[in-house]
Amino acid sequence: MKRSISSNSERGIINYVIRASIMAMVVIIFIGYIFIWFMTPTNLYRQNWLPLMRINANSTYFGNQGPVILVYTFPVLLVAIMGGFYLHLGAKNNHILQSENEKSKSRLRLGGAWKRPMVMKGLGIVSRIEFAFFFMFIVLLTWSLATYLHNSFVTITPNSLQKSGHKMWEEKLENAGLRLGLVGNIMLSFLFYPVTRGSSILPIIGLTSESSVKYHIWLGHLTLIFYTAHGICYIVYWAATNQSSEMLKWAKHDFSNLAGEIALLCGLAMWVTAIPRIRRKAFELFFYTHQLYALFVIFFVLHVGLAFPCIMLPGFSLFLVDRFLRFLQSRSSVRLVSARLLPCDVVQLDFSKTRGLNYNPTSIMFLNVSSISKIQWHPFTVASSSSLEPEKLSVIIKCDGNWSRKLFKTLSSQSLVDRLDVSVEGPYGPVSNRFLSHDSLIMVSGGSGITPFISIIRELIFLSETLKTPDILLIAIFKNSSDLTMLELILPSSGSPTIPSNFNLRIEAYVTRQKQPPPPGTLTKASVRTVYLKPAPSDAPIAPVLGPNGWLWLSVIICSSFVTFLIFMGIMTRYYIYPIDHNTNDIYSYTSRALLNMVLICASISLISSAAFYWNKKQLGRDTNQILNVEGATPMASPCFVVGAEERELESLPHESLLESTAVHYGERPDLKRILFERKERSIGVLASGPRQMRGDVARICSAGLEDNLHFESISFSW
Template structure:
C-alpha cells in the first residue's frame, strides 16, 4: 500500500485517532516539561533584563570590573567573560526554546475549542489601537515601557556620573564644556550598544524565539523598526557630540582619521555611522514606499555597519551586542544554504485571469500552513531579487508539492509571465512540462507564516 493519501482517504484525523496518537500520560509529561522549560526561560530573561538595568549604575560598573578581574587568567579571558554575562543569557534562552519546541513535537491540524469564560492574555489584549505604533498589545506595551524606563534611567545615571567627574576636575568653562560633550557622547554610544543587543533578535525569520512565543515574522519586524530608530538616534548623537568637541578643540580632521591599534578606533566608527545613517534615511516611509529597491539594497550595508562597529569599539564592548548578532548570522547562513539549492518546477501555468501559477516539488516532511508564504528567486530573471508570495495550495492537498499564484504587477512578474507564455508552445498549452523545466531555474526560501491571521488573535 502506498504511503501517499488516496482520493478516498480522510485528510483529517477523527477524535479517536487523535486521542490514540497522543496518550494522556505522554501529553501530560510533555506539558510538564514544557512548563518547566518555560519557567526557566522566564527566569533567565528576568535575570538578563535586571542585569541590563544595573549596568548604568555604579554598582553595575563595579560588578563588571570585579567580574573581568576575576577572569583575567581564565581560558576565555576578559572578552569571553563579557560575552558570557551580556550575551550568554539570550543564548541560554534559545537553547531552552529549542528543547521546548522539540518536546512539543509535530503539530497536527486539529479543532481548537474555546473556553466558556473570557481569558485575558497579555500577548493578545490590545492597549493602544490608534497611534504611531499601530495596534499595541499589553505585552508589547510592557516591553515599550521597560525600554523607555531603561533609557531614562540610563540617561539619569550617566548624567550624574558625568557631573561627578566634572566636579572633581579643575578646568576652564570651555574645558568643562568640551569634556561634558565627550562624556555625553560616550554615554549615548553606550546606550546605543545596549539597544543594538536587541536589534537583530526580531528579524531572524526562522527564530525559535518567535516560534516559542507564536509571533509571526511579519509582526516582529516592527520591533526591529522601533529598535532601529532608537539605536540610530543614540548613535547619531554619539557621533555628533564628539564632532562638536573635536571641532572646538580644532582637531576634527585629525581625530576622525585616527585608527588606533588598541582601544577605540575613530575611523571605523565614522564608517559604521555613515552606513547606519544611509540605512536609516532609506527606512523613512517616503523613501521606502516609493523606492523599495533602494531601501532593500541599502539595508545590506548592515554588514558594513556591524563589522566596522566591532573595529571601532573592540571585542570587549562588542560582546554586549554579540549574542543577537550571532543568532542573526546563524539564521542568515541557514537561509543562504537553503536558497542555494534549486527546486524542481512541476508546472507553470498562465491562467485566463492573467496570473501565473507555479507548482514546486517539496520534501514530504516540509510543513506549511494555509497562510504561509515563500520567497522565490528565478535566476533567468534576476540573480539577486527574491520576492515573497503567499502559498495557494492547501497543506492537506498533497505531500510533495506546493504552489503559488503570482499576480502580474511590476517588471519582475511581467518578465515571468512573458517567459512562461513563451515556453508554453504554439498550441495554447500553458503547462510547463518536464522537458522544459530546465529553462526556469528557481530557488525557494521558506515557508514562513502564521497559522491564523495575527490580527484575529486580539481579544476585543
C-alpha cells in the same frame, strides 16, 4: 487500543510538564537578563559587580571579553537552545491538539483585553501588550541614559577641568556623546532578533518573523538616532577643542574613530533608504543598501574592540546561523511543476515538496528566479496546506512591481523554455494553528490580501474531517470584476476536494469600481490558464532545511557553534595573544584581535551549520528520490510548455462547491461595523489583510471595546 490511548495521553502529559518547566526557566532567565540591563548603568554594577566578574571570568583563555560573554551572551544562547527543545516537543505533541485547543480558548478569554488592538500614529496597529513592552523598553532607555549622564557628570569637577583645559560644556558634551553610544548598544543588541527568520526565540513568545519586522523598524530608528547623536556630539567636541585630527584616528589600543565613522555612514545609508516613501518606490535600492549591515557590524567591532560587541553577539550570532542556513538552502534549484495565470495579473506557482515539510497557514517563502534577476529575493504568501496537499507547495504572486511583471510575462510567453530556475528560502511561519481557538473567523481582505486566507481555509477544510472548526466569513474586497478570479484559488487546482458538509464557509465579495456585473462571456475571453513545466532532473523538491526535527537540530547547531567558538578563541588567546600582551590590552592590536575573533565566529557557525545541513540532506535523499520516481511514473506536469484552456465564466468560479457559498456585490463597500457587531459568538477571530488603511479601519472597530468577543489580528507582510 486502550493501552495505546493511555500511553499517548501519558506521553502528552510528560511533554506538557517538560515544556512548562522549560518555559518557566526561560522566563526566569529573561527576567534576570533584563535586570542586568537595568543595573548596567549604575555605580553598583560598574564598581562592585563588574570587578568581581572580571576576577572570576577574566582568564588567559578569554581575556577581557570573558565577563561580557558570561553575562550578556550565554543567557540568550541558553534561551535559544531551550527554545529549540520546547518547539521540538511541541511539534511532537500534535496528537493532543483538541485539548490544547480548549486550553487556548480559555487563555484567549483571559488575555483578550491585553491583545485588543490600538492604532497609533507612527507605530501603526499594535496590541496593548505590545505597547506595554514598547513603553517599558523606552523606560529602560531613559533610565540608562539618565543614570549614565548623572554618574558621569558628577565626576566633572573644577580640578578635572583644570587638568584637561576644557570648558564645562565641552566635558559634558564629550561625556554625553560616550553615554549616547552606550545606550545605542542596548538597541543594537536587540536589533537582529526580529529579522532572524528561523528563530527559536520568537516562536516561544508567540511571534513570527514577518510580524516582528515592525520591531526591527522601531529598533532601527532608535539605534540610528542614538548613534547619530553620539557621532555629532564627538564631532562638535573635537571641533570645539581643536582636535579635528581625531576624526581620522585609528588607534591601536583604543577606540578607532575612523572605523566608527564608516560604520555610522553605512547605518545612515540604510536608514535613509528605509524611509517608507523611498522603500515603496525604490524597493531594490532599499534592499541592496540594506546589505551594508555586514560592513556596519564589521566596522562597529573595529571601532570598539571585541568586549563591547559581545553584548550584541547573541542576537547577531543567531542571525548568522539563520542566514547561513538560508544560503545553504538557496544553493539548489527547486522543482517548479506548474503555474496558474489569472486575468487579474495574478500567478500561482506550484512546487513539488517532500512529505516531511510541514508548515502552518499564513507562512511565507522567499523566491529567486535567476532568469529575471540573480540577486533579487522576494517574499510571497504560501497558499497551500501541507496537510491537504502533502506533496505540493503553492505561492500566489500579484504583479505589482517590475520583478513580478517580468515573471508573469515570462510565463505567459508561448516561446517560453520548458523550465524556470527557481531557488527558495523557507517557508517561514507560525509554529501552531492558532485559528482553531475561535468559534468563528471573519476574514477581511483587500485585493491580493486574500492570499493568506486561502492557506487558512485549505488547512481548516482538512482539519474539519477530524475536528470541529470555526465558521468562516470571508469578506473579499476587489476593485474590478476580473479580480474575482482570485476566488478560483481558494481550492487546489488538482484533486480539489469539495467543501465538507460540516464546514461552514460564506464568501461576501465586493467589487467597488463596477456597479454592474460584466457582460456574459467577458471572463471567458480572459481565461484562467495553466502552464505546465518540465523540471530538470537536478531540481529537487522543497524540503525542510534541517529535516523533520529541525528545531532540535537548530539547538544542536547553536550550542555546538558557540562551544566551538569558545574553544577556538581560548586556544588563540592562550597560545597566541596572551604570550604577547599578558592580558594588558596595550600591546596586541585591538583591530587584529577583533578581526581574528570575527573570523572564528563565522568559521564556527559555517562549519557546524554545514555539517548539520548536509547530514540532514543525506537523510532526506531517500524521500526525495521516492518523489522523483513517482513523478517519473505518473508525471505531475506535461513534458513541455502547455497552455490549458480552463475557461470558466464568473457564475462557475471558482468551483461548484463554492458557488452556493458566494455572494457578489457591485458598486458598494461592506459595512464592517455592522457585520462585526451583529455576530454574537463567544470568541470571534477578526483577521485583516490588505491595504494599511483598511486594516486600520478594522482594528479601530475591534478596539472600540463595544464587543468583548472580537479578537483582532492584522496579517501584514511589510518587507
